[in-house]
Amino acid sequence: MNGRYLKDLCIQVRRDILRMVNDAKSGHPGGSLGCTEYFVALYQKIMHYNPSQFSMEGKEEDLFFLSNGHISPVYYSVLARSGFFPIKELSTFRKLNSRLQGHPSVHGGVPGIRIASGSLGQGMSVSIGAALSKKLNKELNRIVYSLHGDGELNEGQIWEAVLYAGSRKIDNYIATIDYNGQQIDGSTDEVLPLGNLKKKFESFDWKVLEELEGNNIEKVINILKKAKNETGKGKPILIILYTQMGYGVDFMMGNNTWHGKSPNEEELKKALSQLPETYLGDYSL
Amino acid sequence: MKKYENQGLKETRAGFGNALTFLGRTNQKVVALCADLKTSLFMDQFSQEFPERFFQIGIAEANMMGIAAGLSIGKYIPFTGTFANFATSRVYDQIRQSIAYSYKNVKICASHSGLTLGEDGATHQSLEDIGMMKMLPGMTVINTCDYNQTYVATLAISNHLGPVYLRFGRPAVSNFTDINQTFEIGKAIVLTEGKDVTIVSTGHLVWESLEAARILYEKKGIECEVINVHTIKPLDDDTILKSINKTKCIVTAEEHNYWGGLGESIARILTTHNRSFIQSLVAVNDTFGESGKPMELLKKYNIDCDSIINHIQFVLSKKNKL
Numbered sequence: 001m002n003g004r005y006l007k008d009l010c011i012q013v014r015r016d017i018l019r020m021v022n023d024a025k026s027g028h029p030g031g032s033l034g035c036t037e038y039f040v041a042l043y044q045k046i047m048h049y050n051p052s053q054f055s056m057e058g059k060e061e062d063l064f065f066l067s068n069g070h071i072s073p074v075y076y077s078v079l080a081r082s083g084f085f086p087i088k089e090l091s092t093f094r095k096l097n098s099r100l101q102g103h104p105s106v107h108g109g110v111p112g113i114r115i116a117s118g119s120l121g122q123g124m125s126v127s128i129g130a131a132l133s134k135k136l137n138k139e140l141n142r143i144v145y146s147l148h149g150d151g152e153l154n155e156g157q158i159w160e161a162v163l164y165a166g167s168r169k170i171d172n173y174i175a176t177i178d179y180n181g182q183q184i185d186g187s188t189d190e191v192l193p194l195g196n197l198k199k200k201f202e203s204f205d206w207k208v209l210e211e212l213e214g215n216n217i218e219k220v221i222n223i224l225k226k227a228k229n230e231t232g233k234g235k236p237i238l239i240i241l242y243t244q245m246g247y248g249v250d251f252m253m254g255n256n257t258w259h260g261k262s263p264n265e266e267e268l269k270k271a272l273s274q275l276p277e278t279y280l281g282d283y284s285l
Numbered sequence: 286m287k288k289y290e291n292q293g294l295k296e297t298r299a300g301f302g303n304a305l306t307f308l309g310r311t312n313q314k315v316v317a318l319c320a321d322l323k324t325s326l327f328m329d330q331f332s333q334e335f336p337e338r339f340f341q342i343g344i345a346e347a348n349m350m351g352i353a354a355g356l357s358i359g360k361y362i363p364f365t366g367t368f369a370n371f372a373t374s375r376v377y378d379q380i381r382q383s384i385a386y387s388y389k390n391v392k393i394c395a396s397h398s399g400l401t402l403g404e405d406g407a408t409h410q411s412l413e414d415i416g417m418m419k420m421l422p423g424m425t426v427i428n429t430c431d432y433n434q435t436y437v438a439t440l441a442i443s444n445h446l447g448p449v450y451l452r453f454g455r456p457a458v459s460n461f462t463d464i465n466q467t468f469e470i471g472k473a474i475v476l477t478e479g480k481d482v483t484i485v486s487t488g489h490l491v492w493e494s495l496e497a498a499r500i501l502y503e504k505k506g507i508e509c510e511v512i513n514v515h516t517i518k519p520l521d522d523d524t525i526l527k528s529i530n531k532t533k534c535i536v537t538a539e540e541h542n543y544w545g546g547l548g549e550s551i552a553r554i555l556t557t558h559n560r561s562f563i564q565s566l567v568a569v570n571d572t573f574g575e576s577g578k579p580m581e582l583l584k585k586y587n588i589d590c591d592s593i594i595n596h597i598q599f600v601l602s603k604k605n606k607l
Contacts, residue, residue: 057358057359063358116382116386117382119378122347122378123351124351125348125351125352125354125379125383126351126383129358131355132352133358134359136316157345
């Protein structure tokens with residue numbers, strides 16, 4: 001899998017996100033576009049998993065939990081394009097009788113999804129539980145991953161989980177914060193400043209890594225590899241991944257109005273023109 | 286009329302803790318989590334014997350529910366233990382999303398339910414939890430009546446695939462059920478047979494109902510059919526309908542607000558099956574509790590044995606007029 005393929009995949013995933021959200025006339029494009037490199041890197045280069053025979057337990061597999069469930073479009077697109085379910089199913093997103101609910105759920109048994117998320121702040125606790133079960137099962141080389149929004153850190157349950165994971169040395173766990181500095185009502189600095197996040201997590205006994213270029217696929221792969229090398233050393237690991245909301249579409253970039261708004265036909269056309277279709281192809285409607 | 290013997294006062298919650306220890310020895314997949322209330326839930330023995338499978342989460346119930354959901358993904362069977370109020374209302378969203386909606390095999394075990402927690406008062410009493418939990422799709426709701434039943438219920442839910450809310454109380458109460466009873470989730474137990482009135486009761490009020498039935502039989506020859514509904518959801522419609530078709534009137538008794546409790550569930554059975562028989566609800570009348578001794582509280586909030594007797598006489602008077 002060469003760099004060209006991964007870059008093309010990122011473009012196709014972004015096209016999927018835009019088309020899914022436009023077609024459903026609802027959804028969250030901003031954060032989805034911002035996290036595309038993370039998902040592509042994780043599923044294409046980092047995680048060990050078995051998409052053709054998905055099981056809830058995922059024995060001897062790495063597990064991923066999406067805590068900020070509203071960025072479901074990127075999650076669904078990357079799951080489909082990693083072999084979990086047919087790519088054409090993306091066209092059912094947010095529509096009646098679809099497995100692809102507005103926010104991820106195990107409704108209908110979507111392969112690749114192990115927990116519902118949407119109400120924020122719960123995914124770290126679930127990830128810790130899954131990591132504990134990996135330890136109990138002596139799956140020593142298997143890692144649990146999770147992704148969280150920066151705004152999501154407002155939730156108190158996150159800090160219960162941060163305290164627990166550090167104190168109990170959950171060292172087979174890599175959490176990532178999608179640090180785009182935006183939440184619904186404005187910037188994170190306006191709504192509720194997070195302060196020095198690195199120091200905060202370190203003081204809870206976490207190993208913290210930072211990557212300033214969260215939309216550079218090579219850099220994201222590297223930071224995830226680096227994080228993997230830190231597992232098994234007595235500390236949970238946090239990656240602070242600096243991304244740009246709406247990355248790849250100039251009029252959406254860094255603009256929090258695109259947190260939860262779908263582009264209209266004209267905006268979709270304009271956005272897609274900035275991300276020309278690759279040989280991987282669009283899904284059929 | 287069948288008589289039940291009080292085998293002595295015993296704490297229902299001890300039935301939970303002791304059964305959990307038994308499960309620890311017999312089922313390697315059983316794990317336990319608590320939120321700084323290990324002793325209150327009688328989980329000490331489990332924690333000593335199986336330290337690897339015991340998780341002290343600290344005073345962080347939301348985190349506990351999430352960790353339990355995560356452990357269940359690895360095919361473990363998590364039993365969480367805390368007070369009923371903190372096991373439900375405090376973490377309702379966590380249970381809703383990470384456990385019920387996600388179909389996770391978590392056993393939410395809750396002690397100190399109802400008024401009989403006593404002196405700690407309303408902040409620690411729980412009169413809403415049955416309603417909250419029964420409204421969650423897929424959630425099984427069990428409320429046990431004494432030590433022995435709590436013991437067998439704890440064993441039974443470990444074999445049930447899916448989320449369960451197991452509710453029990455704090456004080457030592459009359460232990461009267463058979464330790465060798467079979468516990469079938471969703472199956473109501475007819476304790477006494479009678480033709481005059483059906484009493485459907487749950488939790489600590491089952492013993493009070495039996496006492497009420499005994500007194501009415503001895504004093505007035507009234508024959509009460511007392512049914513122990515340990516499983517509030519799924520509810521055993523058939524057993525209840527069979528009884529009420531015979532007696533034509535019903536009293537429900539529970540240590541819970543009557544909004545959202547067992548009585549409302551029974552009313553649903555009567556209306557959906559087009560049975561317009563008179564029903565009277567022994568339950569807390571839409572108020573918070575207060576500090577006091579358990580029996581004093583049952584009396585003040587009109588859910589003790591005397592209150593049950595009054596409600597029985599009321600429905601009988603209505604029935605005779607019909």
